[in-house]
Amino acid sequence: MSNNIKELLEQRLDKDNLKKLTAINNIKMHKFIADAIEFTRPASVFVCNDSDEDLLYIRNRAIESGEEKALAIDGHTCHFDGFYDQARDKANTKYLLAKGKDLGASLNSTDKEEGTKEVLGFLKDSMVGREMLVCFFCLGPANSEFSIACVQITDSPYVAHSECLLYRPGYEQFKSIGDSPDFFRFLHSEGELEALVSKNIEKRRVYIDLDENIVYSANTQYGGNTIGLKKLALRLAINKASREGWLAEHMFVMGVHGPKDRVTYFTGAFPSACGKTSTSMLPGQTIVGDDIAYLRKKGGEIRCVNVESGIFGIIRDVNADDDPVIYEALTNPGEIIFGNVLVTDDGKPHWLGMGCELPTEGTNYSGKWHKGKTDDKGNEISPSHKNARYTVRISDLSNRDENLNNPEGVPLGAIIYGGRDSDTLVPVEQAFDWTEGIVGKGAMLESETTAATLGAEGVRTFNIMSNMDFVSLPLGRYIQNNLDFAQGVDRPPLIFSVNYFLRDKDGKYLNGMLDKLVWVLWAELRVHGDVDAIETPTGLIPGYEDLAELFKRELNEDFTKENYAEQFAIRVPKLLAKIDRIEEIYKTKVPDTPQVVYDVFKTQRTRLNAAKEKLGEYISPFDL
Numbered sequence: 350m351s352n353n354i355k356e357l358l359e360q361r362l363d364k365d366n367l368k369k370l371t372a373i374n375n376i377k378m379h380k381f382i383a384d385a386i387e388f389t390r391p392a393s394v395f396v397c398n399d400s401d402e403d404l405l406y407i408r409n410r411a412i413e414s415g416e417e418k419a420l421a422i423d424g425h426t427c428h429f430d431g432f433y434d435q436a437r438d439k440a441n442t443k444y445l446l447a448k449g450k451d452l453g454a455s456l457n458s459t460d461k462e463e464g465t466k467e468v469l470g471f472l473k474d475s476m477v478g479r480e481m482l483v484c485f486f487c488l489g490p491a492n493s494e495f496s497i498a499c500v501q502i503t504d505s506p507y508v509a510h511s512e513c514l515l516y517r518p519g520y521e522q523f524k525s526i527g528d529s530p531d532f533f534r535f536l537h538s539e540g541e542l543e544a545l546v547s548k549n550i551e552k553r554r555v556y557i558d559l560d561e562n563i564v565y566s567a568n569t570q571y572g573g574n575t576i577g578l579k580k581l582a583l584r585l586a587i588n589k590a591s592r593e594g595w596l597a598e599h600m601f602v603m604g605v606h607g608p609k610d611r612v613t614y615f616t617g618a619f620p621s622a623c624g625k626t627s628t629s630m631l632p633g634q635t636i637v638g639d640d641i642a643y644l645r646k647k648g649g650e651i652r653c654v655n656v657e658s659g660i661f662g663i664i665r666d667v668n669a670d671d672d673p674v675i676y677e678a679l680t681n682p683g684e685i686i687f688g689n690v691l692v693t694d695d696g697k698p699h700w701l702g703m704g705c706e707l708p709t710e711g712t713n714y715s716g717k718w719h720k721g722k723t724d725d726k727g728n729e730i731s732p733s734h735k736n737a738r739y740t741v742r743i744s745d746l747s748n749r750d751e752n753l754n755n756p757e758g759v760p761l762g763a764i765i766y767g768g769r770d771s772d773t774l775v776p777v778e779q780a781f782d783w784t785e786g787i788v789g790k791g792a793m794l795e796s797e798t799t800a801a802t803l804g805a806e807g808v809r810t811f812n813i814m815s816n817m818d819f820v821s822l823p824l825g826r827y828i829q830n831n832l833d834f835a836q837g838v839d840r841p842p843l844i845f846s847v848n849y850f851l852r853d854k855d856g857k858y859l860n861g862m863l864d865k866l867v868w869v870l871w872a873e874l875r876v877h878g879d880v881d882a883i884e885t886p887t888g889l890i891p892g893y894e895d896l897a898e899l900f901k902r903e904l905n906e907d908f909t910k911e912n913y914a915e916q917f918a919i920r921v922p923k924l925l926a927k928i929d930r931i932e933e934i935y936k937t938k939v940p941d942t943p944q945v946v947y948d949v950f951k952t953q954r955t956r957l958n959a960a961k962e963k964l965g966e967y968i969s970p971f972d973l
């Protein structure tokens with residue numbers, strides 16, 4: 350260790366914490382911490398070595414600091430983010446780009462020198478009078494080809510506590526990498542607080558340095574902006590994966606349980622708040638992860654892991670009928686953090702769609718709340734926020750998959766891409782092959798915006814592979830990486846699109862919450878060639894009889910021919926308009942679009958026009 354670093358750490362850490370830190374022999378990590386101490390000037394530094402004692406210390410700090418309040422049920426706490434800090438801030442999340450580097454017009458970036466100066470300006474002296482927490486985590490299972498060691502510095506015990514639930518411990522992993530410089534670094538300060546929430550929201554920044562594998566986050570508390578290992582690390586990982594020939598995706602990983610105890614692993618990419626977690630939690634199936642997956646090729650197959658060990662899930666509409674496993678966990682003792690829900694004086698959390706009448710007063714993200722309370726624009730404040738969340742360990746859930754921590758990952762049988770689409774795509778469709786799947790399903794994905802990011806809701810937006818907010822390389826390169834990924838794979842996974850959000854002409858949803866179980870189980874049968882399918886201009890859809898059987902057996906519902914005809918109608922004008930819209934985006938914004946993308950648009954257009962000639966604009970699946 351260089352003398353300066355050593356001296357500084359010796360001066361600023363007490364004996365115990367110094368011992369914990371120096372037990373990891375990594376100069377680059379020591380320097381990162383020494384620099385951060387010098388820069389943010391905390392009153393004290395705590396180093397977490399993942400012992401039960403240290404984990405308890407962090408949890409207690411979250412409560413003592415007031416960032417979390419203990420609730421009535423043992424192990425439950427609640428945290429509030431500021432009124433204007435309830436979602437990911439896309440506008441202020443930027444890549445720091447050195448002169449001459451370009452990620453393309455679709456990605457938000459800023460000049461590296463200026464941006465670094467700006468964010469460091471906000472972080473300077475930010476921890477004066479506060480405690481700095483230094484935690485180590487591992488992305489992916491420990492001791493595996495997938496593992497990435499990470500160090501998180503934060504002054505928010507809520508952020509540190511959340512990460513202790515959401516990520517695998519990394520202190521030992523860090524020791525095992527020795528002096529390797531190959532790890533991710535996160536520096537977060539919530540900045541000045543007022544009534545326990547970040548005060549200077551106009552100075553909220555999340556700046557990403559891809560060359561250094563560092564993310565800086567300032568003046569914010571909301572998890573998506575602060576929890577380094579979540580979306581901040583995903584942005585770093587996508588870039589790293591591109592350099593190393595694997596994929597980092599915004600995907601769940603689940604075990605789909607087919608006939609005779611057969612388990613087929615699926616990943617699913619959905620934009621935030623579009624049914625990703627609820628798909629991975631479907632009854633009778635097992636969960637590996639609900640948000641982020643790493644995929645690698647090994648021995649002729651694709652294997653994948655959950656990067657995380659917990660769920661930071663949307664709590665809205667979690668109730669005993671629709672999400673029984675999560676509901677059970679949220680209503681029983683266990684370590685859970687509720688975020689931005691409504692809390693009543695008896696210490697009980699309440700949220701939208703929990704399946705009962707909500708109280709008319711309590712405490713929420715606006716402070717003391719009563720029904721009818723309005724914000725400064727006169728809009729009524731909802732009892733709990735639409736993007737209110739819960740944080741829980743997957744190992745505490747009854748439906749955890751037995752391969753949750755398998756260092757080899759699980760073999761991938763199928764990928765599903767889903768978005769919020771009221772009028773175009775059928776509920777489920779298999780792509781003809783890998784290329785049409787990556788282009789026609791993943792790279793054409795659109796979704797209506799939700800409360801998971803700041804800004805207007807319900808606006809149809811291009812969202813490539815559901816990963817648009819996190820892609821950290823030129824989009825054409827990203828598509829090419831996905832296309833190339835199937836090379837050398839003996840049986841590439843099947844690719845499907847799903848759409849849970851179709852509506853009729855009166856705006857009513859055409860599907861029930863659990864219908865997705867049928868789509869997923871049908872896809873599982875397709876992976877094994879157990880059912881036939883009907884060809885459409887854009888892929889393969891289920892036959893009526895097969896769906897009717899699954900609806901009866903799984904949901905005890907009669908799926909009528911009318912339901913089928915309405916949901917699975919091929920809406921040719923809508924599909925053609927979608928191709929036009931997406932093609933325009935690639936032509937104008939993505940100069941490095943691979944030619945094959947345009948080729949797929951062309952063949953799909955030709956097939957759609959031919960079908961229109963023969964069968965009309967809105968084609969019943971019974972006519973195919």
Ligand code: SPV
Pocket residue numbers: 436437572573574579580620621622640661801
């Ligand atoms: C998402 O918004 O996609 C999430 C939650 O999974 S966040 O941590 O905000 O990214």
Ligand code: MN
Pocket residue numbers: 599621640
């Ligand atoms: Mn997500």
